[in-house]
Amino acid sequence: MSTLLDIENLWVRFPTRNGIFDAVRGVSFSLGRERLGIVGESGSGKSMTGRAILRLIRHPGIVEADHINLHGENLLAKSERDMRKVRGEQISMVMQDPKFSLNPVMTIGDQLIEAHRLHAKATKAEARKKALEMLEAVSIRDPERVMGAYPHEMSGGMGQRIMIAMMLIPNPEILIADEPTSALDVSVQGQVLSIMDRLVKERGMGLIFISHDLNLVSQFCDRVLIMYAGRIVEVCDANRLHEAQHPYTRGLLGSLPRFDAPRPRLEVLQRDPSWRDAPSVEGRT
Amino acid sequence: MNAALEINALNVYFGDHGALVHAVKSASLTVAKGASFGLVGESGSGKSTILKAITGLAPQWNGEIKVEGRPLGAKRDRNFYKTVQMVFQDPYASLHPRQSVDQVLSETLYLHGFRDIDDRVNQLLQDVGLGPAFRFRYPHQLSGGQRQRVAIARALAPQPDILLLDEPTSALDVSVQAEILNLLSDLRAAHGLTFVMVSHDLAVVAHMCDQAAVMQHGEILEVLSIDAMRAGQTAHPYTRTLLDASANRVA
Numbered sequence: 171m172s173t174l175l176d177i178e179n180l181w182v183r184f185p186t187r188n189g190i191f192d193a194v195r196g197v198s199f200s201l202g203r204e205r206l207g208i209v210g211e212s213g214s215g216k217s218m219t220g221r222a223i224l225r226l227i228r229h230p231g232i233v234e235a236d237h238i239n240l241h242g243e244n245l246l247a248k249s250e251r252d253m254r255k256v257r258g259e260q261i262s263m264v265m266q267d268p269k270f271s272l273n274p275v276m277t278i279g280d281q282l283i284e285a286h287r288l289h290a291k292a293t294k295a296e297a298r299k300k301a302l303e304m305l306e307a308v309s310i311r312d313p314e315r316v317m318g319a320y321p322h323e324m325s326g327g328m329g330q331r332i333m334i335a336m337m338l339i340p341n342p343e344i345l346i347a348d349e350p351t352s353a354l355d356v357s358v359q360g361q362v363l364s365i366m367d368r369l370v371k372e373r374g375m376g377l378i379f380i381s382h383d384l385n386l387v388s389q390f391c392d393r394v395l396i397m398y399a400g401r402i403v404e405v406c407d408a409n410r411l412h413e414a415q416h417p418y419t420r421g422l423l424g425s426l427p428r429f430d431a432p433r434p435r436l437e438v439l440q441r442d443p444s445w446r447d448a449p450s451v452e453g454r455t
Numbered sequence: 456m457n458a459a460l461e462i463n464a465l466n467v468y469f470g471d472h473g474a475l476v477h478a479v480k481s482a483s484l485t486v487a488k489g490a491s492f493g494l495v496g497e498s499g500s501g502k503s504t505i506l507k508a509i510t511g512l513a514p515q516w517n518g519e520i521k522v523e524g525r526p527l528g529a530k531r532d533r534n535f536y537k538t539v540q541m542v543f544q545d546p547y548a549s550l551h552p553r554q555s556v557d558q559v560l561s562e563t564l565y566l567h568g569f570r571d572i573d574d575r576v577n578q579l580l581q582d583v584g585l586g587p588a589f590r591f592r593y594p595h596q597l598s599g600g601q602r603q604r605v606a607i608a609r610a611l612a613p614q615p616d617i618l619l620l621d622e623p624t625s626a627l628d629v630s631v632q633a634e635i636l637n638l639l640s641d642l643r644a645a646h647g648l649t650f651v652m653v654s655h656d657l658a659v660v661a662h663m664c665d666q667a668a669v670m671q672h673g674e675i676l677e678v679l680s681i682d683a684m685r686a687g688q689t690a691h692p693y694t695r696t697l698l699d700a701s702a703n704r705v706a
Contacts, residue, residue, distance in 0.1 A: 211628040212599070326498070355497040355655055356700045382628060425633035427662035429701060430685070435640065436633035436662070 174344055174376045175201040175223070175261075176454075178236040182218045182400075185230055193218045193231075195400035199453025201344065205370060205377045206453075207391035207408060209384055211422075215400040216380045220346045223378075224257055240344075259289055262337035266349040268329025272321040278332055279317030282339065289340040304335040308365050327358035331365065338369060344376045352381070363390055384411065384422055393455070396422075401450040418445055458524070459617050459649040460486040460509070465518035467501070467508045478504045480673045481518070486666075488523075488616075491643065491650040493660035493681075495697065496670035502653045504673075506619045509651075510541050522617070537567060540610035544622040546602035550594040556580070556605050557590045560612060567613040579608040582645075584638060600631035604638065611642070620652040624659065636663060657701040661685065669694045 182194035194215040199206075208216045222233045225245065238245045240260060248256065257263075265271045273281055282301035286292060292300070298317075305313035308331040321329060330350060337345060347366065351359040367390065370377045381387050387394055388411040396404040396419050404416040414420060421439035467479040479501040486492040494502040507513040509520055511531040520527045522538055543549040550559060560576045569575055577587055583604040594602055603623065610618060623639070624632040636659065643650060654660045660667050661681050668678045669691065676691040689695050 211630060356657075357497055357696065360700055384629070422629055425630045427633075427636065427656075427658045429658040429661050432662065432681075432685070435637055438634050438637065439630040 173200050173202050174240065176237070176239040177223070178238075180219065180222055180233070180235040180238065182215065182222050182227055183232040183234070185232075192400055194222065196450050197397075197400075197402055197453075198450065199395060199402065199405075200455065201376045201378060202455060203374050203376050204393060205367075205379060205391040205408075207379045207381065207387035207394040208397060209381055209387050209394060209422075210397035211382060213399075214397040216382075216397050217348050218400075219397070220263065220348050220378060220380050223346065224261055224263055225253055226263070258285070258337075258342065259340045260342055261344040261346065262340070262342040263346040263348065264330070264333050264337050264350045267353045268321070268324075268326060268333050269353075271333055272329060274321055277318055277320055278324070282317070282332075282336055285336050286339045300339060301335075304339055305332070307338070307369070308332070308335045309361065310335075325358075327354050327362060330354060330362055334362070334366060334369075338373075341373070342375070344378070345370070346378045346380070348380045349382070350379075351386070352383070359386075384426065388412070393453075395453045399446045401446075401448070402453050403445060403448065403451060405451055405453045416445075417442065457488045458485050459488040459490070459522070460484075460492075460651065461519070461521040461524075462505070462509075463519040463521075465505065465508060465516060465520060467504050467513050468515040469513070478513075478673055479508065479516075482668075482670075482673075482675045484668050484675065484678060486617075486649060486651055489647055489649055490666065491652065491664040493664035493667035494651065494653045494670060495655065495657055495660050495667055497655065499672075500670040501673040502670050503621050506541060506621050506651065506653060509619060510539065511535075533567070536615075537613045538615055539617045539619065540613060540615040541619040541621065542603075542606050542610050542623050545626045546599055546606050547594075547626065549606050550602055552594055555591050555593050556585075556597075556608075559605065559609055563609050563612040569612075575612070579612060582611060582642065583608045584634075598631075599627050600634060603627065603631075603635055607635075607638070607642070611646070614646075615648070617649045617651065620650060622654055623652070625654065625656065632659070639663065657684075657697060669697065 178198050180194055180197045181192060184191045184193060197219060208219060210216045221227055223238060225233060227233050235246060245256060279301060283297040286297040286300050302313045305316055310316050310331060351362050354362060379391055388408050391408040394406055394408045394411055395402050398418050404414055404419050406414055424437035425439055427436060463483050465479055465482045469476045469478055482505060494505060496502050504513055508516045557576060560579055561572050564572045564575050576590060580587060580589060585601060585604050624635050627635060642648060652660060652663055664681060666680050669676045671693050676693055
């Protein structure tokens with residue numbers, strides 16, 4: 171499998187009053203044309219890893235790595251100006267809540283058209299056609315009406331599909347999805363995931379899928395990285411997640427209520443301080 | 456009369472004449488004393504609205520709501536809030552950011568006419584598994600799970616018989632969710648509480664409840680026992696879809 175992205179020894183640090191806080195501590199992994207899941211609890215550094223790839227960590231946060239190579243080119247060596255070309259065109263990101271990532275005072279059509287014209291030298295009419303096409307690609311039934319609507323007129327599921335449409339307009343090679351379905355209902359979740367799945371397959375994209383939902387990741391991804399306290403504690407094939415060995419992964423799986431196997435009490439995760447200090451597992455294929 | 460909660464032909468509306476939304480349409484259900492009842496459905500199906508109508512947070516309703524045999528009027532009195540308390544979804548939003556845990560619990564206790572506040576605050580904290588060290592902390596000094604414990608302690612302060620739980624764990628990590636669900640089960644056993652729980656997660660409802668109502672577009676489609684749900688004995692096709700969407704998950 172060809173490697174799109176290769177990350178070596180990534181650290182994300184935040185200086186605080188009480189010294190430096192390491193949110194991500196020396197993570198290495200690679201991404202091919204596959205669906206890579208990153209799971210962990212809140213605070214495990216999974217979102218920070220996703221943001222660090224696009225260099226979206228704000229000052230005073232510090233991103234350090236031996237390299238973050240996209241097709242062999244180190245993103246960390248790029249100027250902010252060059253980075254802006256990478257964002258969107260080569261790597262796109264879908265955030266958790268569509269309510270906060272769409273502009274509330276612009277119509278959806280205008281936002282999609284703007285996104286397209288920023289990346290391609292297109293006329294307004296061409297951009298409009300492209301926007302309609304993308305809305306259709308994410309299974310929006312009435313694209314003409316949606317183009318003229320404002321984000322608050324959309325449901326959560328539609329908002330998230332619009333976000334995905336916007337991210338796909340410049341045709342990126344890598345899509346980073348940070349909890350893209352957490353704000354959605356189970357039934358809508360399925361729709362959004364199958365759309366993402368289809369697009370990834372059709373376009374041969376690489377997908378980094380960040381989620382706290384183990385069930386979802388085990389169904390949807392090819393490979394899973396499990397993060398704890400800023401490190402990767404385990405890497406496994408998604409369909410064998412239930413055979414995971416690390417006590418942390420086992421604990422997370424055990425704490426899930428199961429529909430088919432009722433039991434009087436749920437297991438509570440007992441954290442072992444040694445998990446923090448164990449070296450990070452390398453997530454390469 | 457051993458029903459803790461009885462709802463007959465409940466309608467709830469939002470908005471006014473121009474844009475009236477009929478959020479709950481003629482819903483009826485009965486929750487036995489000491490039972491744990493679940494409400495499931497997608498967002499916008501009206502499950503939280505039923506809880507809101509019970510507590511008086513959705514004033515435009517008609518129909519009949521009976522709590523322990525007594526029908527509710529337009530206003531809720533203090534006695535009602537001594538019987539029914541609610542725990543909200545987001546512990547980050549439901550606690551006052553500038554009030555310490557002590558203030559939150561003391562005020563609630565004072566308003567409900569208790570005067571041995573000091574002992575009761577300590578007892579409440581102990582009940583929800585937080586030590587006395589948490590008493591003078593502010594919400595930002597607590598994790599999501601600890602905040603939800605404080606919210607549960609606040610709901611328990613007036614010694615209610617019925618707890619309305621509106622997605623109590625959906626803002627929490629799975630490991631923390633397990634702790635809170637265990638805590639709720641323990642509290643139900645210890646205080647003989649009746650639960651009405653709203654959740655979009657069928658596995659959580661199946662774990663916590665013995666009976667559930669399935670809702671869609673403001674209507675209760677069917678009320679069935681969790682055992683029937685597990686066995687796949689559903690009367691309505693929508694329940695089937697909901698089951699399929701949640702049950703084909705491997706843990």
